[in-house]
Amino acid sequence: MVVPPGVSMKFSSVIGNEGVAHVLRRAVDTGRVAPTILFHGRDGVGKKTMAMAFVSYLLCRDRRDGDSCGICSNCRSMDEGRYVDLEILEPDKGVIKIDAVRDAMPRLQYQPVIGPWKVLVIDDAHAMNTEAANAALKSLEEPPAGTLFILITSSPDTLPRTVLSRSFQIPFGPVPTSAIIELLVSARGIEPDVAACAAAMCSGCPGQAFRLLDSQALAERRDFIKAFLSLVDQPDRVRLQFSDGVPVDRDGGDVYRLILESVARDLLAVVSGVSLDDLSNGDMKDELVAFAHKAGPDRVLAIAEAWLDWDAARAYYPAPKNAIDRMVLGMPQR
Ligand SMILES: [Zn+2]
Structure with a gap:
C-alpha cells in the first residue's frame, strides 16, 4: 500500500539514538548517502520518525543548524503529502504484496522531478512476502542513480540475506526512560506518575508507550x-x-x-x-x-x-x- 509521504520531521524532535542522527546528518553533509539503508530495532523505538527526519534533511532546500528548515517549498510539499519524489510503502493487512512493490519500482526509474533524489521508504519491510521481496531486490541490485531506499524493520533476520548484504545497516537502541517520560509529559500532558509507569513498561520504545497509554x-x-x-x-x-x-x-x-x-x-x-x-x-x-x-x-x-x-x-x-x-x-x- 503506497501511503502519502506524511509530515516533514526534524532531527531535533526525535528522542534517543543521537548517534544514528549524527551518522545520517553527516552522510548528507558529506554527500555520501548509501543507496540502500536498513533501519532495524524494536517496534516503536523511533525508526520511522528518524527516517522521516533523515529524508526531510536530505530533501530540504535550506538546511540550517544540522536540521531541515520546515518552511522551504520541499519541506512544505512533504507536509502536504505531495512531494512526488518520495514514496512510502506500508503493509496492507499485515502484508506488503508484489503489486505494491511493482507499482512503486517503475516510478523510481524516472529522473527525480524536484531535486537530485528519489526516495522509497518501505516500512515494516519484513512484511514483504517472498515475491515482493524478490521484486524489490531487483531494484536494490541496480539502483537507478539518485535513488535512495530506506527499509525499516523490527525483524531483520527474516529478510532475505541478499537484501541484508546490500544494505547499510543502522541498528536502533532503546531510548532512555527519562527522555520518554519527558516526552509523554510535555507532548501529551500525561500525569507524571502515569507517564513513568508507561515508560517503565515500554522497553525504551516511545511508540509503545503511546500504545500503552491509548x-x-x-x-x-x-x-x-x-x-x-x-x-x-x-x-x-x-x-x-x-x-x-x-x-x-x-x-x-x-x-x-x-x-x-x-x-x-x-x-x-x-x-x-x-x-x-x-x-x-x-x-x-x-x-x-x-x-x-x-x-x-x-x-x-x-x-x-x-x-x-x-x-x-x-x-x-x-x-x-x-x-x-x-x-x-x-x-x-x-
Ligand atoms: Zn526545508
Missing part, C-alpha cells in the same frame, strides 16, 4: 499480571483457554506483551538479588517476591525466558495467536 492495558495491568502468575501452575488446557482471551492485534497484543516482559525483568531482578527499588511493577513487589521464592530461581528463569521469547516468536508464526500459544505452553510445568 489502551486499557495499564488499567488492567495488576489483574493481568496476577492472572499470568497463577497460570504457570495450570495445565496446558487452561493455559490455551487463557491464551484465547489475550488480544492478538498488533496494538492490543503488543501492550500485554510489554507488560509481561516488564514482569519477566522484575522477576529476574528478584532472583538475582539486586536492589528492588527500580522494579517496573514496584507496586506489586510483595507478590513478585513471594512468587519468585515459591518457584525458585531455575523455574523463574525458565518462565521469564518463555515470556521474553514471545517477541521473537511473533516473527516466525503466520498468526499472532500461534506465538501466544507457544509462549503459554513454553512456561515450564512444575
Whole structure:
C-alpha cells in the first residue's frame, strides 16, 4: 500500500539514538548517502520518525543548524503529502504484496522531478512476502542513480540475506526512560506518575508507550499480571483457554506483551538479588517476591525466558495467536 509521504520531521524532535542522527546528518553533509539503508530495532523505538527526519534533511532546500528548515517549498510539499519524489510503502493487512512493490519500482526509474533524489521508504519491510521481496531486490541490485531506499524493520533476520548484504545497516537502541517520560509529559500532558509507569513498561520504545497509554492495558495491568502468575501452575488446557482471551492485534497484543516482559525483568531482578527499588511493577513487589521464592530461581528463569521469547516468536508464526500459544505452553510445568 503506497501511503502519502506524511509530515516533514526534524532531527531535533526525535528522542534517543543521537548517534544514528549524527551518522545520517553527516552522510548528507558529506554527500555520501548509501543507496540502500536498513533501519532495524524494536517496534516503536523511533525508526520511522528518524527516517522521516533523515529524508526531510536530505530533501530540504535550506538546511540550517544540522536540521531541515520546515518552511522551504520541499519541506512544505512533504507536509502536504505531495512531494512526488518520495514514496512510502506500508503493509496492507499485515502484508506488503508484489503489486505494491511493482507499482512503486517503475516510478523510481524516472529522473527525480524536484531535486537530485528519489526516495522509497518501505516500512515494516519484513512484511514483504517472498515475491515482493524478490521484486524489490531487483531494484536494490541496480539502483537507478539518485535513488535512495530506506527499509525499516523490527525483524531483520527474516529478510532475505541478499537484501541484508546490500544494505547499510543502522541498528536502533532503546531510548532512555527519562527522555520518554519527558516526552509523554510535555507532548501529551500525561500525569507524571502515569507517564513513568508507561515508560517503565515500554522497553525504551516511545511508540509503545503511546500504545500503552491509548489502551486499557495499564488499567488492567495488576489483574493481568496476577492472572499470568497463577497460570504457570495450570495445565496446558487452561493455559490455551487463557491464551484465547489475550488480544492478538498488533496494538492490543503488543501492550500485554510489554507488560509481561516488564514482569519477566522484575522477576529476574528478584532472583538475582539486586536492589528492588527500580522494579517496573514496584507496586506489586510483595507478590513478585513471594512468587519468585515459591518457584525458585531455575523455574523463574525458565518462565521469564518463555515470556521474553514471545517477541521473537511473533516473527516466525503466520498468526499472532500461534506465538501466544507457544509462549503459554513454553512456561515450564512444575
Ligand atoms: Zn526545508
